[in-house]
Amino acid sequence: MLKNVTEYHIPGSLDEALSLQDRESRSYFIAGGTGLALSNSNRPVELIDLGKLHLDELHLEDESGKLEIGATTKIQQLVELDELQDFAGGYLANNLEKVGSYPIRNAGTLGGSIVRPFPWSDVVPILLSLGAKIRYFDGTHGVRDLNNLYSDDFRETLRNSIVTGIEVDLPEVGETRGRFYKFSRSEFDIASLNLGCTLTALNGKITRARMAVGARPSFARRLTEVEDFLQGQSLENDLAEEATEMAADTAGVTGDRKMSKDYRLAQVRKMTEEALTGVIGDFLEQ
Amino acid sequence: MKITTYINDERKDFQVEPGEVLLDLLRREGYTSVKEGCKTGDCGACMVLVNGRAMTSCTLFVSQVDGKKVRTSEGLHDELAENLRKEFVEVGAIQCGFCIPGVLVSSYSLLTHNPDPTEEEIKAALDGNLCRCTGYVKQIEAIKNVARDFEGVSK
Numbered sequence: 001m002l003k004n005v006t007e008y009h010i011p012g013s014l015d016e017a018l019s020l021q022d023r024e025s026r027s028y029f030i031a032g033g034t035g036l037a038l039s040n041s042n043r044p045v046e047l048i049d050l051g052k053l054h055l056d057e058l059h060l061e062d063e064s065g066k067l068e069i070g071a072t073t074k075i076q077q078l079v080e081l082d083e084l085q086d087f088a089g090g091y092l093a094n095n096l097e098k099v100g101s102y103p104i105r106n107a108g109t110l111g112g113s114i115v116r117p118f119p120w121s122d123v124v125p126i127l128l129s130l131g132a133k134i135r136y137f138d139g140t141h142g143v144r145d146l147n148n149l150y151s152d153d154f155r156e157t158l159r160n161s162i163v164t165g166i167e168v169d170l171p172e173v174g175e176t177r178g179r180f181y182k183f184s185r186s187e188f189d190i191a192s193l194n195l196g197c198t199l200t201a202l203n204g205k206i207t208r209a210r211m212a213v214g215a216r217p218s219f220a221r222r223l224t225e226v227e228d229f230l231q232g233q234s235l236e237n238d239l240a241e242e243a244t245e246m247a248a249d250t251a252g253v254t255g256d257r258k259m260s261k262d263y264r265l266a267q268v269r270k271m272t273e274e275a276l277t278g279v280i281g282d283f284l285e286q
Numbered sequence: 287m288k289i290t291t292y293i294n295d296e297r298k299d300f301q302v303e304p305g306e307v308l309l310d311l312l313r314r315e316g317y318t319s320v321k322e323g324c325k326t327g328d329c330g331a332c333m334v335l336v337n338g339r340a341m342t343s344c345t346l347f348v349s350q351v352d353g354k355k356v357r358t359s360e361g362l363h364d365e366l367a368e369n370l371r372k373e374f375v376e377v378g379a380i381q382c383g384f385c386i387p388g389v390l391v392s393s394y395s396l397l398t399h400n401p402d403p404t405e406e407e408i409k410a411a412l413d414g415n416l417c418r419c420t421g422y423v424k425q426i427e428a429i430k431n432v433a434r435d436f437e438g439v440s441k
Contacts (some may be wrong), residue, residue: 005305006315008349034345037307038326038361047304051351101414102390106339107346186412188328213375 001037007046014137017111017162018151020048029162031072031109031163036114042188053162055111060087065170067092068135071111071163073098075123078110088130088170089282091178091198095126098180101188111163115152120190120215124149126180128212129196131170143167150219175190177282179275183259189267191215192258195247195271197231199230199279206233211275213268215251225250226272235283240276289352293317293407294361300348308334308343308351312358321361323416330415333388334358340395342414359387364396369432370394378432379424385417391430403429403438 005122007027011017021027027046030036037045050164053072060083067087069078075096078084082095099113099122112121113240124146131145137159146166147156168175180192193215200208209230214220226246233239251268255261290299295311302311303417309332312320320343323331327345335357362370370393373379380386391413396403396411403411408429412422 001303001307001310002305005303008304030347030350033350034327037345037347044305047347047349051350097410101327101330102344102411103330103333103340103342103414106336107341117358 002041002044002047003040004033004042004045009229010049010051012254014053014162014164017048017053018137018139019048020046020158021160022046022109025159029115030045030112032107033073033231034104036106036111037116045282048110050162057081060084061254064172065176067168068165070165070194071114071135072109072112073111073165074106075108075113076102076105076241079105084271087249088183088198089175089177090132090166091176091180092126092168095178095180095196096123098187099123100181104188114146114149114166115158115163117155117219118190119217120192120194120218121220122180122182122191122194122214125194125196125212125220126213127166127168128180128214128220129180129198129210130170131198131208131210132166132168134163135165135167137164147222152219163263170202171202171208174200176200176208176282177279179278181271181275183271192217193253193264193267193271195268195275197275197279199235199237199273199276199283201283204234204235206230210245211272213247213251213253213271216251217256217258217262218254220230221252223250230276235280236276237280237284238279241271244269244272245275289348290421291351291353291406293353294357303346304347304349306348308346308348308356309350312343317358317360320427321384321387323384327414329385330388330392330414331385333391333415335391335395338389338398340392340411340414343402357391358391362390366397366432366436369435370397370428373428373431374425375426377424379420379428381419385415390419393432394435396429397433397436402433403426405430425439 055072181198182194197211209227253264321331325327333341
């Protein structure tokens with residue numbers, strides 16, 4: 001219950017939705033509403049429901065590999081959509097099933113999972129490891145790399161924007177495969193560490209690599225040094241060893257009450273090795 | 287604000303606070319199968335179907351069910367629901383009973399969408415329901431038994 005909410009708006013356009021934001025930031029956009037409903041915060045006084053803005057559309061261009069997903073699309077819809085079962089070898093649909101529980105995925109939206117700055121989010125590293133971009137509206141439509149999500153200037157931009165969706169551009173040639181791992185006390189507990197990796201390969205060589213680690217315990221980030229190391233390499237299992245140490249050196253993990261720094265580092269090594277040997281194995285078996 | 291919703295096939299008009307969650311409205315209106323457990327979306331005791339999808343009513347604002355169909359455990363009356371109830375009793379899947387309406391809603395949702403689930407799929411469907419006394423072995427057995435005899439119901 002948000003005790004101080006007195007107004008509920010259902011705007012019919014993005015411009016109208018933006019205009020409803022008040023200057024004191026006590027109006028909140030909602031789509032699934034799960035995150036805000038759980039907050040029990042006394043701060044919100046107005047809710048602005050984005051549910052009628054038709055931001056739940058999905059476009060997938062098979063030939064170019066370009067995917068666009070609207071922000072109010074429910075997570076479980078993405079798990080079930082036929083169009084996504086083969087996208088990146090099923091990476092997106094299969095791994096979004098690891099987010100929360102079935103009833104939470106039925107209510108929670110993609111945009112809500114991105115815009116609320118939860119460092120343990122599973123959605124963000126899954127999308128980062130696909131090289132996703134975020135689409136937003138601040139009076140004009142903008143697109144920015146999702147890796148900037150937690151930067152100060154983008155958080156400032158988002159304060160006066162509406163997240164409208166994400167887009168993923170897979171390379172037009174080559175195949176993309178991936179692995180995502182989540183370490184948590186139970187299946188739908190929040191992650192103590194999560195890591196995702198996708199590789200695109202053509203003629204036995206890696207043409208694109210994307211790797212991201214989250215719940216470090218701070219915000220998720222891409223491991224660009226590991227990505228740069230992997231790109232251009234031949235698909236061989238011994239790549240994993242060098243990349244694993246590089247991931248541990250650059251993941252920037254620390255300890256907290258859920259997991260010590262050393263244990264997190266050991267998990268980063270294990271997840272990186274399993275992700276890379278798994279994906280490379282998938283390609284070599286073909 | 288005013289909302290209109292269809293609870294267990296009955297049209298209902300309510301004057302609600304926009305920051306109120308569906309769980310509080312349902313309890314106030316006498317739908318007591320919907321339990322308040324954790325109120326953080328973890329335990330599933332407040333599970334309902336919204337337009338046929340299982341959701342925790344503690345994480346939904348009432349304003350978001352305006353114009354939608356809500357079904358609680360009280361509103362599950364068809365053959366599938368009765369078979370689930372009977373089987374839960376027969377295999378001994380109930381002790382204190384607090385979590386059971388929510389488990390039944392999740393089980394009903396699963397079998398409606400997937401009449402022949404694997405054990406893994408049953409476990410995944412019950413992921414959002416916590417039971418602190420009976421455990422899940424008997425509940426899974428009950429769902430399997432119903433699925434075995436289930437010939438489909440209209441969604």
